[in-house]
Amino acid sequence: MSEAAANQASESYLSSGWRIRDWLLTTDHKRVAWLYTISITAFFFLGGLAALVIRLELMTPDGDVVSADAYNQLFTIHGVVMVWFFLIPSIPNTLGNFLLPLMVGAKDLAFPKLNLISWYIYTVGGLFTIAAVITSGVDTGWTFYTPYSTQFADRAVVAALTGVFVVGFSSIATGINFIVTTHKMRAPGLTWFRLPLFVWANYATSLVMVLATPVLSATLILLILERMMGIGIFDPALGGDPILFQHLFWFYSHPAVYIMILPGMGVVSELITCFSRKTVFGYHGMALSILAISVFGFLVWGHHMFVSGQSLYAGLMFSLFSFFVALPSAIKTFNWTATLYKGKLIFSAVMIYALSFVGLFTIGGFTGIFLASLAVDVHVHDTYFVVAHFHYIMVGSMVTAYIGGLHFWWPKMTGRMYPELWAKVAALALFIGFNLTFFPQYLMGYAGMPRRYQTYPEDFQILHVMSSLGAGVLAIGYLLPLVYLLWSLRWGKRAPPNPWRAAGLEWRTDSPPPKHNFLEPQTVTGPPYDYDTIDNK
Amino acid sequence: MTTTPSTTSKAVPDEQFDDLTQQRQAVLMGMWIFLATELMLFGGIFTAFTVYRFAYPDVFAEAATHLDLKLGTLNTVLLVTSSLFMALAERAVNAERRRLTLTFLLVTISIGVIFLGIKGYEWHHEYTEKLMPILGLEFIYPGANPDRAEMFFNFYYVLTGLHAVHMSMGLVMLTVLVVFTMRWRDPPRLGRQIQINGLYWAFVDVVWVFIFTTQYLLRA
Amino acid sequence: MKDVRAPILAWGAYLVVLGASVAATLLAPGLMGHIFSLLCAAILASLILMFFMGLRAADNLLRVFALAGLMWLTIMVSLTMMDYISRDINECPNAQADDVAINTQECPLDSARSSDKS
Numbered sequence: 001m002s003e004a005a006a007n008q009a010s011e012s013y014l015s016s017g018w019r020i021r022d023w024l025l026t027t028d029h030k031r032v033a034w035l036y037t038i039s040i041t042a043f044f045f046l047g048g049l050a051a052l053v054i055r056l057e058l059m060t061p062d063g064d065v066v067s068a069d070a071y072n073q074l075f076t077i078h079g080v081v082m083v084w085f086f087l088i089p090s091i092p093n094t095l096g097n098f099l100l101p102l103m104v105g106a107k108d109l110a111f112p113k114l115n116l117i118s119w120y121i122y123t124v125g126g127l128f129t130i131a132a133v134i135t136s137g138v139d140t141g142w143t144f145y146t147p148y149s150t151q152f153a154d155r156a157v158v159a160a161l162t163g164v165f166v167v168g169f170s171s172i173a174t175g176i177n178f179i180v181t182t183h184k185m186r187a188p189g190l191t192w193f194r195l196p197l198f199v200w201a202n203y204a205t206s207l208v209m210v211l212a213t214p215v216l217s218a219t220l221i222l223l224i225l226e227r228m229m230g231i232g233i234f235d236p237a238l239g240g241d242p243i244l245f246q247h248l249f250w251f252y253s254h255p256a257v258y259i260m261i262l263p264g265m266g267v268v269s270e271l272i273t274c275f276s277r278k279t280v281f282g283y284h285g286m287a288l289s290i291l292a293i294s295v296f297g298f299l300v301w302g303h304h305m306f307v308s309g310q311s312l313y314a315g316l317m318f319s320l321f322s323f324f325v326a327l328p329s330a331i332k333t334f335n336w337t338a339t340l341y342k343g344k345l346i347f348s349a350v351m352i353y354a355l356s357f358v359g360l361f362t363i364g365g366f367t368g369i370f371l372a373s374l375a376v377d378v379h380v381h382d383t384y385f386v387v388a389h390f391h392y393i394m395v396g397s398m399v400t401a402y403i404g405g406l407h408f409w410w411p412k413m414t415g416r417m418y419p420e421l422w423a424k425v426a427a428l429a430l431f432i433g434f435n436l437t438f439f440p441q442y443l444m445g446y447a448g449m450p451r452r453y454q455t456y457p458e459d460f461q462i463l464h465v466m467s468s469l470g471a472g473v474l475a476i477g478y479l480l481p482l483v484y485l486l487w488s489l490r491w492g493k494r495a496p497p498n499p500w501r502a503a504g505l506e507w508r509t510d511s512p513p514p515k516h517n518f519l520e521p522q523t524v525t526g527p528p529y530d531y532d533t534i535d536n537k
Numbered sequence: 538m539t540t541t542p543s544t545t546s547k548a549v550p551d552e553q554f555d556d557l558t559q560q561r562q563a564v565l566m567g568m569w570i571f572l573a574t575e576l577m578l579f580g581g582i583f584t585a586f587t588v589y590r591f592a593y594p595d596v597f598a599e600a601a602t603h604l605d606l607k608l609g610t611l612n613t614v615l616l617v618t619s620s621l622f623m624a625l626a627e628r629a630v631n632a633e634r635r636r637l638t639l640t641f642l643l644v645t646i647s648i649g650v651i652f653l654g655i656k657g658y659e660w661h662h663e664y665t666e667k668l669m670p671i672l673g674l675e676f677i678y679p680g681a682n683p684d685r686a687e688m689f690f691n692f693y694y695v696l697t698g699l700h701a702v703h704m705s706m707g708l709v710m711l712t713v714l715v716v717f718t719m720r721w722r723d724p725p726r727l728g729r730q731i732q733i734n735g736l737y738w739a740f741v742d743v744v745w746v747f748i749f750t751t752q753y754l755l756r757a
Numbered sequence: 758m759k760d761v762r763a764p765i766l767a768w769g770a771y772l773v774v775l776g777a778s779v780a781a782t783l784l785a786p787g788l789m790g791h792i793f794s795l796l797c798a799a800i801l802a803s804l805i806l807m808f809f810m811g812l813r814a815a816d817n818l819l820r821v822f823a824l825a826g827l828m829w830l831t832i833m834v835s836l837t838m839m840d841y842i843s844r845d846i847n848e849c850p851n852a853q854a855d856d857v858a859i860n861t862q863e864c865p866l867d868s869a870r871s872s873d874k875s
């Protein structure tokens with residue numbers, strides 16, 4: 001290689017190519033990860049804005065901030081944006097996109113063009129839906145239940161469905177890309193049981209994306225056809241069963257909650273081992289329970305339908321299966337704590353995020369078990385108890401893991417360090433604000449406060465006000481990182497290749513990595529997370 | 538079914554791959570996973586069909602007799618024949634036989650077009666019989682339980698319609714392959730492309746087998 | 758050209774099985790005929806998968822993926838049917854809880870929909 005060519009190869013992926021087209025037409029997985037990060041952040045703050053208005057409205061028992069109709073549209077926007085345009089793509093498409101090829105020692109994903117296309121599909125689908133929702137409004141909730149969505153809602157339901165349908169293709173594309181990359185592009189010596197748990201988690205997530213998303217597409221097609229062409233598959237007048245929609249919807253959407261949480265589990269496994277300076281406790285069990293979750297996750301969807309009119313017999317079976325899926329989740333929680341045990345813990349900001357995850361996931365998971373018990377669910381279904389349950393997992397755990405991971409790999413992605421003190425403040429604000437927002441919701445839900453209502457009896461006001469104030473603190477927890485991370489891009493200290501002395505192939509290359517990730521081909525000779533060796537060097 | 542290793546200078550893999558074997562395996566695997574997603578897409582609709590077929594067995598069996606079994610069978614034969622020619626095209630390109638590849642591809646396409654033509658004729662026929670409950674068209678069903686029968690026809694149009702959409706996309710891709718075959722730039726690469734598209738085309742045939750069986754054959 | 762016999766033979770076999778399936782429908786309509794036709798469909802599909810899609814010669818991993826798709830489909834159909842075999846969708850959801858006579862009555866939603874349709 002000539003010297004000029006060698007210099008060019010060792011240049012970082014950020015150092016040249018700053019025309020618009022170098023970004024919008026890039027096939028470099030690291031740049032596509034940034035495209036996704038930008039879109040996702042925008043959607044996150046949009047969804048957050050809707051949530052803030054909702055919380056503002058709920059400060060008082062009467063409807064005084066927005067009309068009842070606007071309230072319905074607000075929680076629909078919030079749900080649709082957060083679930084489909086933020087959580088589903090969040091970790092896989094940002095951190096996963098950036099790290100998966102690095103972690104397996106590959107030059108790129110198996111299908112780089114497909115990766116870029118998936119971003120366009122995602123962004124166009126997302127913007128389309130937002131435009132539809134904002135110009136004419138949708139009030140079905142993120143679940144689009146029939147017969148309301150087919151026969152009664154008179155707004156831009158079709159447009160919203162189309163957007164969600166389109167975004168599904170970007171999930172499928174990502175899933176295919178990740179699965180093939182994990183199977184076919186691993187560096188020599190990187191056997192399955194030497195893979196970082198983050199790779200396992202993204203692999204399992206991709207399996208779920210690939211097997212579940214098409215069913216959502218089919219269901220949305222049926223809804224769209226029913227609304228537009230009068231082909232009534234769920235129409236009771238033709239002997240159709242509206243509950244069938246729920247079966248198909250939850251066949252996708254329960255596994256989809258694992259699309260949302262599994263990558264978070266992967267991230268946290270990386271963070272905890274690194275900052276306890278210890279290998280993951282029970283690595284094999286961790287990897288296999290990730291797979292088990294993604295498989296068992298397909299057997300439990302009926303627990304969302306206990307009071308829908310589904311047969312009691314099916315309800316019982318789904319209840320039983322739901323208990324099984326909690327098992328591997330519990331194994332993971334035990335193993336994280338066992339990893340901490342006797343570790344040399346370092347309470348950095350990243351570690352605070354990781355520990356928040358474990359605590360909040362435990363609470364969210366436990367209340368999931370309550371909900372999965374058929375008889376208890378009859379009492380708390382469609383109350384704030386359910387709202388608190390899934391926010392503990394999706395926001396408390398998943399978003400925390402995402403932000404924690406973003407901090408952990410920020411030096412790798414940007415070549416800059418962030419201000420540690422501010423990060424600690426933000427992490428604590430997040431933990432405190434989150435609990436203040438959502439713990440009261442368990443209490444009011446258990447006491448009977450239904451979800452999706454704009455007005456409520458005065459008895460609930462104290463809890464609602466606490467929740468709204470907490471949301472304010474939480475918002476600070478999210479806005480702070482936005483500010484100091486952007487600040488660090490310019491003024492942060494330059495990052496060395498491995499600032500945390502972490503294990504994993506991604507730390508062997510420069511920060512930020514060169515265009516083709518590694519200057520020489522990598523080989524792997526030992527087990528993952530070998531922190532004893534690293535620390536004794 | 539291995540592709541003959543090529544010795545031409547063009548045989549370099551895309552930049553993210555180490556070698557051509559890795560690339561070929563990756564693409565093949567990607568395609569099979571994609572087909573699994575297609576299976577689940579149609580699977581969702583078949584699941585819904587199963588529910589109603591089970592709930593209204595007699596009405597659905599009766600309604601199925603209103604479809605044209607002769608044309609349906611003919612179409613099934615046509616489609617499998619086109620799959621055969623697609624498989625032959627794959628073997629021809631691997632043997633580096635340009636004219637033969639081209640012929641087989643064109644036969645595949647023609648049969649596909651005839652299939653769609655017949656399907657369109659069937660739809661038109663059902664339209665004139667007033668058995669098309671779409672877009673508010675009149676639905677006049679001669680048997681008992683016209684509402685449940687309408688549900689049967691709903692499924693029939695959803696399934697055959699979605700299948701026709703897949704056929705059309707397949708035809709577009711095959712047409713592109715014809716152009717590539719005429720140019721004949723990089724036969725091993727063309728061989729891989731034909732293999733991948735062949736998988737898709739055959740899969741669309743698999744779906745049709747189940748559409749044909751559940752809609753036409755489960756009759757009274 | 759290598760291996761053209763296998764696909765042509767598979768095509769022949771396909772036509773025979775298809776013929777049997779259609780004949781069964783015509784000669785023995787009803788449950789047995791339907792089960793036979795569905796079995797034939799499985800055979801037809803496997804013929805295509807094996808001979809036209811090269812699953813016969815493919816490596817094990819691809820077979821696993823193909824099987825996984827099939828298994829997930831089975832999960833979806835069977836767990837959905839778990840609900841429907843234990844419930845009559847023509848009945849009002851709470852019919853059993855009320856009077857016995859209610860079974861002869863139409864569901865309120867059903868009648869409301871069909872009346873405003875006409």
Ligand code: HEM
Nearest residue numbers: 257260261303304322326365368369371372381382390393
């Ligand atoms: C430990 C395993 C889990 C169990 C046993 C469980 C159980 C349940 C049950 C039974 C419900 C239905 C409650 C009702 O509507 O009455 C529910 C709702 C929900 N869960 Fe979980 N869950 C678990 C984990 C998760 C995870 C990991 C997530 C997300 C990442 C999640 C997200 C949700 C959501 C979004 C809903 C509400 C959906 C809606 O109606 O809008 N759950 N969960």
Ligand SMILES: [Cu+2]
Nearest residue numbers: 254301303304
């Ligand atoms: Cu669930």
